[in-house]
Amino acid sequence: MTTPIVLPKWGMGIDEGTVIRWLKAEGDSVAAGEPIVEIETAKASQSVDAPVSGRLTKILVAEGETALVNTDLGTIEQHDG
Numbered sequence: 688m689t690t691p692i693v694l695p696k697w698g699m700g701i702d703e704g705t706v707i708r709w710l711k712a713e714g715d716s717v718a719a720g721e722p723i724v725e726i727e728t729a730k731a732s733q734s735v736d737a738p739v740s741g742r743l744t745k746i747l748v749a750e751g752e753t754a755l756v757n758t759d760l761g762t763i764e765q766h767d768g
């Protein structure tokens with residue numbers, strides 16, 4: 688099962704964020720709750736945690752690119768079991 692990594696809305700007036708750095712590469716294993724990507728907004732820099740454990744299968748928003756809140760930043764293929 689594939690699960691998206693979504694850019695969250697961290698507060699009022701935050702409508703977009705810029706990917707500063709991916710902490711994992713495509714193909715890397717990730718654990719649920721582990722920071723996976725750093726995002727810069729108008730007010731702060733924060734990390735987005737992996738929503739599930741599995742393997743980072745696709746990065747959809749590259750470092751330096753800006754995305755709107757609720758955009759899929761990447762996808763994780765969940766581990767079986």
